[in-house]
Amino acid sequence: xxxxxxxxxxxxxxxxxxxxxxxxxxxxxxxxxxxxxxxxxxxxxxxxxxxxxxxxxxxxxxxxxxxxxxxxxxxxxxxxxxxxxxxxxxxxxxxxxxxxxxxxxxxxxxxxxxxxxxxxxxxxxxxxxxxxxxxxxxxxxxxxxxxxxxxxxxxxxxxx
Amino acid sequence: xxxxxxxxxxxxxxxxxxxxxxxxxxxxxxxxxxxxxxxxxxxxxxxxxxxxxxxxxxxxxxxxxxxxxxxxxxxxxxxxxxxxxxxxxxxxxxxxxxxxxxxxxxxxxxxxxxxxxxxxxxxxxxxxxxxxxxxxxxxxxxxxxxxxxxxxxxxxxxxxxxxxxxxxxxxxxxxxxxxxxxxxxxxxxxxxxxxxxxxxxxxxxxxxxxxxxxxxxxxxxxxxxxxxxxxxxxxxxxxxxxxxxxxxxxxxxxxxxxxxxxxxxxxxxxxxxxxxxxxxxxxxxxxxxxxxxxxxxxxxxxxxxxxxxxxxxxxxxxxxxxxxxxxxxxxxxxxxxxxxxxxxxxxxxxxxxxxxxxxxxxxxxxxxxxxxxxxxxxxxxxxxxxxxxxxxxxxxxxxxxxxxxxxxxxxxxxxxxxxxxxxxxxxxxxxxxxxxxxxxxxxxxxxxxx
Numbered sequence: 001x002x003x004x005x006x007x008x009x010x011x012x013x014x015x016x017x018x019x020x021x022x023x024x025x026x027x028x029x030x031x032x033x034x035x036x037x038x039x040x041x042x043x044x045x046x047x048x049x050x051x052x053x054x055x056x057x058x059x060x061x062x063x064x065x066x067x068x069x070x071x072x073x074x075x076x077x078x079x080x081x082x083x084x085x086x087x088x089x090x091x092x093x094x095x096x097x098x099x100x101x102x103x104x105x106x107x108x109x110x111x112x113x114x115x116x117x118x119x120x121x122x123x124x125x126x127x128x129x130x131x132x133x134x135x136x137x138x139x140x141x142x143x144x145x146x147x148x149x150x151x152x153x154x155x156x157x158x159x160x
Numbered sequence: 161x162x163x164x165x166x167x168x169x170x171x172x173x174x175x176x177x178x179x180x181x182x183x184x185x186x187x188x189x190x191x192x193x194x195x196x197x198x199x200x201x202x203x204x205x206x207x208x209x210x211x212x213x214x215x216x217x218x219x220x221x222x223x224x225x226x227x228x229x230x231x232x233x234x235x236x237x238x239x240x241x242x243x244x245x246x247x248x249x250x251x252x253x254x255x256x257x258x259x260x261x262x263x264x265x266x267x268x269x270x271x272x273x274x275x276x277x278x279x280x281x282x283x284x285x286x287x288x289x290x291x292x293x294x295x296x297x298x299x300x301x302x303x304x305x306x307x308x309x310x311x312x313x314x315x316x317x318x319x320x321x322x323x324x325x326x327x328x329x330x331x332x333x334x335x336x337x338x339x340x341x342x343x344x345x346x347x348x349x350x351x352x353x354x355x356x357x358x359x360x361x362x363x364x365x366x367x368x369x370x371x372x373x374x375x376x377x378x379x380x381x382x383x384x385x386x387x388x389x390x391x392x393x394x395x396x397x398x399x400x401x402x403x404x405x406x407x408x409x410x411x412x413x414x415x416x417x418x419x420x421x422x423x424x425x426x427x428x429x430x431x432x433x434x435x436x437x438x439x440x441x442x443x444x445x446x447x448x449x450x451x452x453x454x455x456x457x458x459x460x461x462x463x464x465x466x467x468x469x470x471x472x473x474x475x476x477x478x479x480x481x482x483x484x485x486x487x488x489x490x491x492x493x494x495x496x497x498x499x500x501x502x503x504x505x506x507x508x509x510x511x512x513x514x515x516x517x518x519x520x521x522x523x524x525x526x527x528x529x530x531x532x533x534x535x536x537x538x539x540x541x542x543x544x545x546x547x548x549x550x551x552x553x554x555x556x557x558x559x560x561x562x563x564x565x566x567x568x569x570x571x572x573x574x575x576x577x578x579x580x581x582x583x584x585x586x587x588x589x590x591x592x593x594x595x596x597x598x599x600x601x602x603x604x605x606x607x608x609x610x
Contacts, residue, residue: 027425040534043356050521052355053509054342055534057525062408069536070388075385077543081322152359152504 001135003098007129010091012137013107014148017086020159025067028159032139033131034060038159040144055149066159077155082115083160091128102140103130111160123147126159165192167191170199170476172596178565179570182590184552187365188559193500195597200481201226202308202321203596205331207483207494208232208242210510211315212352218261218277222253224496225319230307231255232317235277236264242307242319243279246273246349248300266304269601279304314343315351324602325488326432334575335434338477342487344469344511347460351490354520357506360533360595363547366482367589369505372541373476373484373493374585376422379415382544386536387415411526414443415537425475425580431573433480433592435585439577442475444488459512478585480592489523493531509529562586 001008019028039049040056049057058066069075087110096103104127111122129141144160168176168191176192185192206225209232213221220233222245229245231254246254247268254266254275265276265282267274274282281303284290295301309320311328316339318328342352362369370380379387390412399405405413414421426439438444443588457466475486482495489509498504509523530537552560572591580585 042358042528042532046355048355051511051524052519053358053507053524053527053532055358055528055532056279057528059408061397061406061408062529065390065393066536068393069385072385072389074388075540076382077539079371150356150359152361154361154363155539156534157539 001137002132003077004045004132004137006093006096008137009093009096009103009105012130013091013126013128014088015107016139017088017109021083021085023081023083024160025070029060029064029067030145032060032063032136033133036060036139036141038063038142038144039152040146040149042149044145046149052068056144070158077157080115082113082157084160085112086110086160087112095098095154101131103137104128105130109160113156113158113160115157118154120154122160126160166348168195170195170597174597177590177594178559179568179587180566181559181561184558184560186590187367187549188500190500193365195495196593197226197497199307199597199599200593201228201497202602203325203598204481204592205309205311205318205320205326205328206481207315207479207492208310208319210242210351210353210492211312211317212510213546216261218263219259220255220262220277221259222255222257225307225321228321229253230268230319233262233266233277234559235333236277240312241278242310242311242317243304244307246304247273247437248281248302248304249273254304263460267330275303279306280452287288314339314349314430322599324599325361326397326600327603330603331432333430333432335430335436335477335479337430337486338436338474338485339479341469341472341474342485342490342510343458344461345490346488346515347456348513349460350513351510354509354511354515354524356402357494357508358527358532360507360538361503362503362505362542362545363501363541364503364549365500367593368451368545368548369495369503369587370478370480370482370484371562372545373478374427374435375583376425376427376437376581377419378544379422382540383415383537385540387412391416407448407522407525408529410447411522411529412537414446417443419581423581426577427580427582427585428575428577429572429585429588430575431592432595433572433589434478435586435588436474436477437580438473439474439580442473442488443534444475444486445473447488447522450516450522453516453519456515478589480589481596486526490520491523491527491531505531554561562590 002084038058042054089108091105091107094106109124109125112122126144130137131140173195177188209221214234217234217236220231222231231243231245233241265274272285276282307319307321308323311318327593339362425441427437428439429435477485484493492508494506496504509527511520562583572588
């Protein structure tokens, strides 16, 4: 594939959500471009990722660390493991620029994470910057905005 | 049915602390929590906020001192006031948002009673209805109540709820050197808050969090999954030796330092429950230099003083009862007690005025890597606290041990420097906990008279 269709992009977003829900995190890492950043702002409509605290602003080193940690023998907060569940609305394709190899989607989701007797729900908007590399759609950057980003949370351990 | 346990009182609650151990009820009992809120948090000096959160006249910020809702506000004379967030009429909270600007006066949204920004009553609609009723002779008729005492120390606002008690200087003493060092790291000698705090909810007692700040025997154990894995991945990466390490590695890898590192870093305790880790070195010692910063510092302070300021690498400084600061990275964590088993942690970062942004970027990174609800390091800490909160229900054993490097007859009224793995600072906190459960003799009469 060199020029994805609108449906290809939308299917990609659904596939990614399913991958996370099924805990296929190593496979998920392979979706990323090497310079890709996963950003979850702390402030509602935050514009500065560097000099204001975020919940997550992670490069591939940190994401790999996250995934390997989930599988570690002494990862105490993952005994037992968390599970997650995405319910997603059909993504908007906001940018479809084949010439620049840049595609942007905007997806509303309900994200549920659970462990032991606790379960919580996050209403989120995910913005994916996508591109095509080696014939496959890849994630150039991903931004996840929580509707209640300024609320106090307990542990959020997996990746919305 | 066994007889119900009598409720603790100020007189009996102090029996829960012994030199080398504390009774589990200090972490779990609702009566103990109520006594802490009513007495300990009233008699101590408690952190409120930073003055840069309310830079302009009428700017306010709402928070809590213990369980007391308060407003930090910039009064029309430019000074910071701390008022109880309660209308003297029916009790309605005057300010409900976290920050805002109220102009020259507060106006209660319920019946429009209005107050100057130092709390004094300004006006009541249809005031003739109170003529001859004696309202002007009541406490309620005076306006919003201010806390007992407020001190702005180099931008950091502390308050004592009690009208009388220990003075700010006597309470903090030499421990202010950690705050000084944090502020001195700005070439302008000034900090500014940078963005909103991380807000992380913990289903555990607030003291577990405070104790953990000087617990140097847990990082290499509890954080092996994050810091240990980071070190392992990094080794696999064949990173060129001459290339600067990623900032994230500089921050996270030192958590895996061996026991010896933490033993040698040292712990200093000060009277009234304050203390810090990292007397000689710390996990912050080996951060890369940020280009241009040292030059700015030398220009501001001269070479000797600049090197002295930057040579301090204090790790965590606990200001009793419930905050921790990190001087080298301009960070403050506020452990706000919400219940015996519920604590809200707010983690703030500050900009060093006139210093390069890269320093603030590193601080912001530290905050999200370590203190966020999404932090891999935080996850394991919270797991430990919550397991402890649940484990303490076990009736088979009622006491919690704080005996590491304990010596009989410890004197907490004098500053001391000890092996960095001692639990002396935890004992110091409990010593202060007992002390401030009771009203302390007034030492700030002169200040109040000014």
